[in-house]
Amino acid sequence: MTELNHKMVEQYRNDFLKEVEANVEEGDWVKMCMQCGVCSGSCPFGPDWEHPPQEIFMMIRAGKRDEVLRSESMWMCTSCYNCIVRCPRELPITHIMHGLANYAHRLGIAPKMNPTRRFAKIFWDNIAKNGRVNELDLSVKLYFMDGFKKGVKRAIEMSTVGLGMLKTGRLNPFGLVAHRGCKDKKGIQKMLKKARELEDRRRGLATRGA
Amino acid sequence: MSEVKLGTYICRGCGIGDRLDTAALSVVAQKEGKAQLVREHDFLCSADGVATIRQSLEGGEVNQVVIAACSRRSKTEAFNFENVTVARANLREQVIWTQPDTPEARELTQEMAADYIRMACAEVKKMHVPAASANAGTNKRVLVVGGGVSGMTSALEAAKAGYEVLLVEKTGALGGWTAKLYKRIPFREPYADPVETPVHELIAAIGKEPRIKVFLNSTTTRTSGSPGQFSVDITAESGNTMTENVGAIVMASGFSLYDANKLPHLGYGKSPDVVDQAGLEALALKAAADGARIRRPSDGREVKNVVFVQCAGQRDASGEHLTYCSGYCCNASIKQAMYFKDANRDIDTNIIYTDLRTPGNGEDFYRSAQKKGVSFTKGRVKAVESAGGSLTVRFHDLILNDERATVTGVDLVVLATGQIPNSGMNIELKAEPEKADDGHGPSVEVPVPVPPKAASVLNLTYRQGPDLPQLKYGFTDSHFICFPYETRRSGIYATGPVRRPMDLVQAVEDATGAALKAIQAVENASLGRALHPRSGDLSFPSFRREGCTQCKRCTVECPFGAIDEDEQRYPVFNEGRCRRCGTCMGACPVRVISFENYSVDTVGAQIKAVDVPDEFSEKPRLLLLACENDAYPALDMAGMNRLQSSAFVRTIPVRCLGSVNTIWITDALNSGYDGVMLMGCKHGDDYQCHFVKGSELADYRMSKIDDTLKGLNLEPERVRTYEVAITDIARVPQLINDYAEKIKEIGMNPFKGF
Known part of the structure; x- marks a missing residue:
């Protein structure tokens, strides 16, 4: 953890809100929330969130930096876009949730064992490497992320789906050894590197690894 | 008026002629209504029909007119005759349109129509043409x-x-x-x-x-x-x-602002840095005059962190402070927060509210404030404390349900205290x-x-x-x-x-x-005419001095303070202040107050004119006294919608339920009516009565009538009061029918035939 992560934030002052506005995708919308709660009520996972979006917005304004960034809540978002469609203030809530999750991850204070975070990481590493998703590699890594035993169990549970994908040619049975990736892997990687540099510069951060 | 010459004009249009035996009605008007002249017309409100009436008026054959046609609320322009009293028998809306068009229903429908003719003939004889008040005030400043x-x-x-x-x-x-x-x-x-x-x-x-x-x-x-x-x-x-x-x-x-000194828990009076909204305006004006930023009253330092406390001493459930919302203060605090933000975006401005209410186009203003970075926190402020040169605001954050939420290092607190009149x-x-x-x-x-x-x-x-x-x-x-x-x-x-x-x-x-x-x-x-809501009415109340017992009831009950007292404690009517509702007339225990065209007699005569069949006829008679402002139009509209209601009801419109004198009720029951319904407007704090207190007074008077009924050995259900709105079009016939059922259950009035 860096110095930044221990930053003291005054309660109910605008410090953390300003930090969010500067660093989080669509973060400058947070101040526009009018606390109606329609987003929380519309979320299909609403009852399962520790802090539904409405609360997250209030916590940001209240300066609860640690609680927000270490929260599992934003990682619950499934991008169904119900909240965006319904928000009377037209806040891009889904994007803000992803933005917050991403910011917490970049700071390295996102909850380590959060399954969504881990899946996202596996997915990103997979696609960034070859410029194209390696389905078999992705499935294997995902199933076995909690150990061998659980991995086997999951693989058996999903076997019919896997066979179906094989039959329709959606899954390369030799993917682990013979994945082709896209034509210009190098080019893709260069592109991603450049994009990250630009983004970090925009946010005024030193370039860090993912 | 020297000699009464009553003309009754019966319309056969709008289906009246098909549904009713108008020839028989003419006989009723002549024999029982004592009309000197009876005319039937196929289309009475047409130019020809109206001309028929005018001719007999101008020829001096007639000086009182009964029009047996549609409701008194219809065709008022056609049937507008000057210097002559006119009564209307409502054969259309409240007779043929409320009764089924079947051969079996014909007899009862005809009886109903005949009664309304009798009533109108009886009423018009008691009416006089009102003359404008002689005491008209002509000052127009x-x-x-x-x-x-x-x-x-x-x-x-x-x-x-x-x-x-x-x-x-x-x-x-x-x-x-x-x-x-x-x-x-x-x-x-x-x-x-x-x-x-x-x-x-x-x-x-x-x-x-x-x-x-x-x-x-x-x-x-x-x-x-x-x-x-x-x-x-x-x-x-x-x-x-x-x-x-x-x-x-x-x-x-x-208005005055609610006294913030009553809010010591919010720090007012304890720290000069706690001000009310007027206090902040004064600071802002001073800053503007000095060409400077807004400064703290205590030490003159520039304000860097300001908290606005909404509903300070307002919407207070405990009843200690104002219980109502003043409606303007949320927008006012938003405006005041902008005084700071517009000068310096880095000033922390936090508005702590329980419900943000921004009437008018305040929603846009609210959004603009959010864009400028004004923070809005839903919470209930518990205390404002002053220590070490700054303020601490303690509150219950209602979104995070944090009872111990605090803002520290506050330079200025503004209390939104609300208006008192x-x-x-x-x-x-x-x-x-x-x-x-x-x-x-x-x-x-x-x-x-x-x-x-x-x-x-x-x-x-x-x-x-x-x-x-x-x-x-x-x-x-x-x-x-x-x-x-x-x-x-x-x-x-x-x-x-x-x-x-x-x-x-x-x-x-x-x-x-x-x-x-x-x-x-x-x-x-x-012009000596009534103000709202009987705008233009020329009638005004007068009283018979010999009969008055100086009981003061009229002076007390008049909702408009129109009646003073003279040295002998007789009422003095200030006609200009009078709204012509008749509440005094309803109040008078000795019935000495009347209007030229509306009196205890005009309604009493109608009540007595109805033909009440004997106890064994299975034809009860229900009297309905309906407020002409809301209940009567609702009844008319029920008719227009062809909603059927009991053929036993006889409706008399009254200026206001407040004008209902209890003598009408006792007269009705004594003369054999089986039940009396009163329909007036809603009363209470959210009253709809056009005369403010009329329906409330009527309700009160009727609650007192129970004892009288018991004294007569009658069931208290024989008099019922209802609150009716003009929109209760479907409800009104339902009320009548339910009541008719109720009376059937109770049985007929034993006083019939006495």
Whole structure:
């Protein structure tokens, strides 16, 4: 953890809100929330969130930096876009949730064992490497992320789906050894590197690894 | 009128001729109604039909007219005859349209129609043509009390319409609260930033207006008279008094801020850095004058962190402070937060609210504030503490449900305390009142003025007290649904925050409305006609002095303070103040009060004219006394919708349920009616009665009638009171039918045939 992560934030002052506005995708919308709660009520996972979006917005304004960034809540978002469609203030809530999750991850204070975070990481590493998703590699890594035993169990549970994908040619049975990736892997990687540099510069951060 | 010559005109149009035997009705009119002339016509409201009536009027064959056709609410222009009394038998809406068109129903429908003809013939004989009041006041000047934005707007609007205005202001300058504002909430597109107040423009406009005479440092120390002829003493601070005559009065005495000293838990009085909204405006004005930023009162440091506490001493469930919402303070705090944000975006501005209420276009203004970075926190502030040169605000965060939420390092706290009306004395507050309960109505309470909490504004010489009656929380009573500017004192119009809490935009609109009402009042008064809501009515109440027992009931029950007393304690009717509702007539235990065309007799005669079949006929008779403002139109509309109701009901419209004299009820039951229904408007704090207290008084009187019924060995269910709104079109026939069923259960009235 860096110095930044221990930053003291005054309660109910605008410090953390300003930090969010500067660093989080669509973060400058947070101040526009009018606390109606329609987003929380519309979320299909609403009852399962520790802090539904409405609360997250209030916590940001209240300066609860640690609680927000270490929260599992934003990682619950499934991008169904119900909240965006319904928000009377037209806040891009889904994007803000992803933005917050991403910011917490970049700071390295996102909850380590959060399954969504881990899946996202596996997915990103997979696609960034070859410029194209390696389905078999992705499935294997995902199933076995909690150990061998659980991995086997999951693989058996999903076997019919896997066979179906094989039959329709959606899954390369030799993917682990013979994945082709896209034509210009190098080019893709260069592109991603450049994009990250630009983004970090925009946010005024030193370039860090993912 | 020398000789009664009654003409009855029966219409056969709109299906009346098909459904009813009009020839038989003619016989009823002639034999029982004693009509000298009976005419049937196929289309009475046509030019030819009306000409038939006119001919017999002009030829002197007839001097009283009964029109047996549609409702008295229809074709009023066609059947408008001057200097002759007219009664209407409602054969269309409330007979043929409420009864099924079947051969079996024909007999009952015919009986109903015959009764309405008998009733109309009986009524018209008791009516007289009203003459305008001889005491018409012709003064058309308007007095405006209060020189704030409401008062100035009223004065300008009345002057622009060509009326002379006297504008009385207690302080040494016009402008009121608005003059103390740095800026106002925006009132036009784009509703984004605070804008200049209209005070200077208004003051300049008044200065240029020759029709407006301004009295500064002055108060109204005595007000007497009635619309068109008020006499007002205007007393200057020096003690000089001038007596002026005016035709109408607009009371725009405004509001005071709720006293923040009552909120020590919010730090007011403990730290100079806790101010109310007016306090912040003063700081902002000073800063603007100095060309500087807003500074803390305690040490003059620039404010860097400010917290606004909404609902400070408002919407208080405990009842210790104001229980209501003043409606303007959320927008005002948003505006004040912008004073800071517009000067320096880095100043922390936090508005702590329980519910943010931004009426008008405040939603856009709210959004603009959010864009500027004003923080909004939903919470309930518990305490403001002062320590170490800064303030700490402790509150319950209602979104995070954090009871121990705090903001520290606060430089300035602004309390949104809300408006309390400057409505003068509460004339209904009495120390121990003398009671004279004679069982006829609410106990007669003689107001013994309590030491006034507030000085009177108008100092009326009315018997009922020196100020306008109040409804709730000290705001002046007004019919907020239909007639918001009307107070319970005719010709006196309350406007602005003295009527209800409001902001500048609403106050300007309100003041314009009040000015127009004042103009209407002086114009109607000069013609000796009634004001709202029976606008144009020429009838007025008179009383038979020999019969009066000086019981004071009429003076107490008149909702409009129209009746004073003379030295011998006889009532003195101020016709200009009278709204012609007849509440006095309903109140009078000895029945000496009447209008020319509406009296105990006009209704009593109708009740007696109905043919009541004997006990064994299985034909009960139900009397329905219906308020002509809401219930009667609802009944008509039920007919228009062909909603069927019992053929046993006989409806008589009354001016207001307040005019129902209990003698009508006892007469009806004595003459064999099986039940009496009364339909009036909703009463209570959210009353809809056009005459404010009429339906409430009627309800009270009827609750007293139970004992009388028991004395007669009659069931209390034989008299029922209903609250009916004009929109209760489907409910009204249902009420009638349910009641008819009920009467069937109870059985027939044993007094039939006596």
